[in-house]
Amino acid sequence: MKILCLHDDGENKEILQSELASLLPKLQDSNADLSFEFANGPLQDSNLSTNNSSLNESPRYRFYEAEEVKDIRKANKWLAKKLDDDGPYDGVLAFSQGAVLISSFLLYRQWYDHELSPAFKFAIFISGCIPLKVLKDLGVPVPKQAEDAVAQAKTQCAEGLGPLLDHTSKARRAVFNSDDCFGLNLNKIPLELKIRIPTVHVWGENSPMFPTSVQLAGLCDPYIRKIFIHPGKHEIPHGRQELMELASLIEWCIERGNWPGQIPQ
Numbered sequence: 001m002k003i004l005c006l007h008d009d010g011e012n013k014e015i016l017q018s019e020l021a022s023l024l025p026k027l028q029d030s031n032a033d034l035s036f037e038f039a040n041g042p043l044q045d046s047n048l049s050t051n052n053s054s055l056n057e058s059p060r061y062r063f064y065e066a067e068e069v070k071d072i073r074k075a076n077k078w079l080a081k082k083l084d085d086d087g088p089y090d091g092v093l094a095f096s097q098g099a100v101l102i103s104s105f106l107l108y109r110q111w112y113d114h115e116l117s118p119a120f121k122f123a124i125f126i127s128g129c130i131p132l133k134v135l136k137d138l139g140v141p142v143p144k145q146a147e148d149a150v151a152q153a154k155t156q157c158a159e160g161l162g163p164l165l166d167h168t169s170k171a172r173r174a175v176f177n178s179d180d181c182f183g184l185n186l187n188k189i190p191l192e193l194k195i196r197i198p199t200v201h202v203w204g205e206n207s208p209m210f211p212t213s214v215q216l217a218g219l220c221d222p223y224i225r226k227i228f229i230h231p232g233k234h235e236i237p238h239g240r241q242e243l244m245e246l247a248s249l250i251e252w253c254i255e256r257g258n259w260p261g262q263i264p265q
Helices: 013-019 024-030 069-086 097-112 132-137 144-158 165-176 210-218 240-257
Strands: 002-006 035-039 091-095 122-126 199-204 225-230
Touching: 002 013, 002 097, 013 035, 024 240, 069 097, 069 132, 091 097, 091 240, 097 122, 097 132, 122 210, 122 240, 132 144, 144 165, 144 210, 165 210, 199 210, 199 240, 210 225, 225 240
Parallel strands: 002 035, 002 091, 091 122, 122 199, 199 225
Antiparallel strands: none
């Protein structure tokens, strides 16, 4: 069983592999057939400071230049070619920008290529999000409240601050309230524009960007979705207890994704 693993903006497959070094063996202990393939993004990051890098440091990569529809659609084409060349993959584990690529790819494919089978049987999103511009491009109604929530989160992140108190106070309600998922009315979004494979969503409660992860979770089928919130920020959890809980959820996701008849038609 092969799982594709995609890194964050300005990182590379070696960094992600290192970050997951404590988690993946736990998964393989339960399922010896699991294999993980790490891939670099198609664009080399030219913004690295030479003062913070060495001649021996591996290049860093990204999947797209800007969070614009044209850039994300271009990254989607790269992913489609990779799936054709190196796939098929049973599942995907994606961190941050990698998760943007996967979530947008799944939704575009469901909408425009609905006759095709899903690209993956299951997905694990770590600090993931779905850009509101992508939703707009797909015809999803995006209220100003949703745009404001994301803009506020990005401001907090840019200033090196934690999440807004207002966002924290709404977190639990946003996860379970389909009428107001940080401004998105999930009841007005058709099933074809929701991710319908089993998913696990991971985010840090101290990340200012967590509302965007809540929005992505809201766009996934709640009956085959699990959420894991760790006490950190925009990162992959590393605590022993956290890893045990996360491994258990991922094992559930893998098993659920391979149930007979799971793949939606």
